[in-house]
Amino acid sequence: MAVFVLDRHKKPLMPCSEKRARKLLEKGRARVHRLMPFSIRLVDRTVNDSVLQPVTLKLDPGSKATGIAVVRESETIDEETGEIKTTVYVLTLFELQHRGKQISESLTARRQMRRRRRGNLRYRAPRFLNRTKPKGWLAPSLQHRVDTVSAWVQRFQRLAPITGIAQELVRFDLQQMENPEISGVEYQQGTLHGFETKEYLLEKWNRECAYCGTKNIPLQVEHIQPKANGGSHRVSNLTLACQPCNQKKGAQAIEIFLAKAPKRLAKIKAQVKRPLKDASAVNSTRWALFNALKATGLPILTGSGGRTKFNRSTLGIPKDHALDAACVGIMEAIHHWDKPALAIKATGRGSYQRTRLNAFGFPRGYLTRQKRIKGFQTGDMVKAEVPTGKKIGSYRGRVAVRASGSFNIQTATGLIQGISHRYCKVTQRADGYGYSQQLNPKEVALAGDPLSLPALKGGVSRGKSR
Known part of the structure; x- marks a missing residue:
C-alpha cells in the first residue's frame, strides 16, 4: 500500500510507495509518525517544497462496514469523440468495520436491567412525554456509523492532500x-x-x-x-x-x-x-453522513449503488467493500486496485459500566476504577519480547490489561494469554480501533474461482478484451 507522508510541520504531502518510505527511513530523512495507518514524517522538507496532485477520498457506506479508498484521478480527452475519460489510480484501501450491533445490544441490555429494577422491584410513578428528540435524531447505533466515518475522513485529511470526496449516496436510483x-x-x-x-x-x-x-x-x-x-x-x-x-x-x-x-x-x-428491508435506516444514515461531509468544505460527488456495480462488473473488479469504494463514480479505467486493504475495526474506548450485573439487574461485582494498569490500557498496540518460559517468543498486537499485570495480546494468529507487563512495550496508544491486514483481493478471487477474473497485471480499461 501507499505510505502517507507528512512534512516537518505535519502538513500532508503526496503518499509514496513502501520502497521509497523504507529508503527515507534508512537514510534518516524521515521518522515514523504513526504505525496504523502507517505514515512517516519528513525532517528536511515542507509542503512549499513539494508538488501536490489531486487526491480523492472515496466512500462506500454500509450497515456493517464502510469501504474507503484513497485514489488519484487523471482526466484525458478522447481525440476521436472529444469526451473526457477518467482514469483512477488506487493508492490505498481500507475497510472500516462498525460496531452498531454491539451498541444496540448494550443499550437493550441496559434498558431491560433498569426496567426490571424500577418497574418490578420498586414502584415508580409513570412518566410520559418528558423527553424530546431533536430534528434529525438518529439511534445511537446509526449515529455511530456517521460519527466514525466522519472522524476517519478528518483523519485522512490530516494524512493526505485530499481535494475531493466521492460518496455512494444511495443504494439504488x-x-x-x-x-x-x-x-x-x-x-x-x-x-x-x-x-x-x-x-x-x-x-x-x-x-x-x-x-x-x-x-x-x-x-x-x-x-x-x-x-x-x-x-x-x-x-x-x-x-x-x-x-x-x-x-x-x-x-x-x-x-x-x-x-x-x-x-x-x-x-x-x-x-x-413491503419496502426494501432497512432502506429507511440506511438512507437516513447516508444522508446524515452526506450532510456531515459537507462541513469539510470539500467538493462532494455522489453516485448510486447501481453505478458502482456497473463499474465493478465492467472493469472486472471482485466484490469487496474497499474495492466498491474505489469504483464509486464515473470512470473508464482503474489501476493498482489489486492490493490488500487495511481492516479497521471499531472497538470503542472502554465502558462506563463499573459493576457486573446478575440476572435481576443488581450488582454482583465491581470492575477496576482505572483504565491504565502498569502504564498500559486495553487497546494499546504493544510489542512483547518474552525471553524464557512457556510463552517464549516475540508478539505484536492489541493488549487487554488486567489488574494483576498479566495481560492478553491479540495477535494476527490468535490470542496469547498471560504475558507479563514487564515484557511489553507500547508501539501505539489505543485510539478506539483495532487493525489487521486483509489478503490480496485478486488472490482471494482467483483462489475461489480461477476463471472469475482476467489475467490482469495492473489495470483494466473498458473496451479491451478481458
Whole structure:
C-alpha cells in the first residue's frame, strides 16, 4: 500500500510507495509518525517544497462496514469523440468495520436491567412525554456509523492532500427506476438501468427465486404481471426467478401459475408491497453522513449503488467493500486496485459500566476504577519480547490489561494469554480501533474461482478484451 507522508510541520504531502518510505527511513530523512495507518514524517522538507496532485477520498457506506479508498484521478480527452475519460489510480484501501450491533445490544441490555429494577422491584410513578428528540435524531447505533466515518475522513485529511470526496449516496436510483423517462429513453434502455434494477431486486427478494425459493443460482428478472397481459416494467411489477420457473410460468398470470401454492402466492403479494428491508435506516444514515461531509468544505460527488456495480462488473473488479469504494463514480479505467486493504475495526474506548450485573439487574461485582494498569490500557498496540518460559517468543498486537499485570495480546494468529507487563512495550496508544491486514483481493478471487477474473497485471480499461 501507499505510505502517507507528512512534512516537518505535519502538513500532508503526496503518499509514496513502501520502497521509497523504507529508503527515507534508512537514510534518516524521515521518522515514523504513526504505525496504523502507517505514515512517516519528513525532517528536511515542507509542503512549499513539494508538488501536490489531486487526491480523492472515496466512500462506500454500509450497515456493517464502510469501504474507503484513497485514489488519484487523471482526466484525458478522447481525440476521436472529444469526451473526457477518467482514469483512477488506487493508492490505498481500507475497510472500516462498525460496531452498531454491539451498541444496540448494550443499550437493550441496559434498558431491560433498569426496567426490571424500577418497574418490578420498586414502584415508580409513570412518566410520559418528558423527553424530546431533536430534528434529525438518529439511534445511537446509526449515529455511530456517521460519527466514525466522519472522524476517519478528518483523519485522512490530516494524512493526505485530499481535494475531493466521492460518496455512494444511495443504494439504488429509485426515482430513475420508477420513472425512467425522467432522463430520456437512453437511460431506460441503457446498461446502467439494468444494474440499478437487478441489484435492487436482489436485495428485495433475498437473492432467491420467488417461486421455488432456490438460492445460489443465476436468477432472471421476471414480470409478475406478464407483459402480454399489460404488465409494466416498473420495479413494483418485477421479481426474480430461476430459469426453469421463468420458462414454466411463461405468460400465465401469477394467480394461475401458483393456484396450487396459495401460501407462496400470498407471500409474493405481501413482499411486493413491503419496502426494501432497512432502506429507511440506511438512507437516513447516508444522508446524515452526506450532510456531515459537507462541513469539510470539500467538493462532494455522489453516485448510486447501481453505478458502482456497473463499474465493478465492467472493469472486472471482485466484490469487496474497499474495492466498491474505489469504483464509486464515473470512470473508464482503474489501476493498482489489486492490493490488500487495511481492516479497521471499531472497538470503542472502554465502558462506563463499573459493576457486573446478575440476572435481576443488581450488582454482583465491581470492575477496576482505572483504565491504565502498569502504564498500559486495553487497546494499546504493544510489542512483547518474552525471553524464557512457556510463552517464549516475540508478539505484536492489541493488549487487554488486567489488574494483576498479566495481560492478553491479540495477535494476527490468535490470542496469547498471560504475558507479563514487564515484557511489553507500547508501539501505539489505543485510539478506539483495532487493525489487521486483509489478503490480496485478486488472490482471494482467483483462489475461489480461477476463471472469475482476467489475467490482469495492473489495470483494466473498458473496451479491451478481458
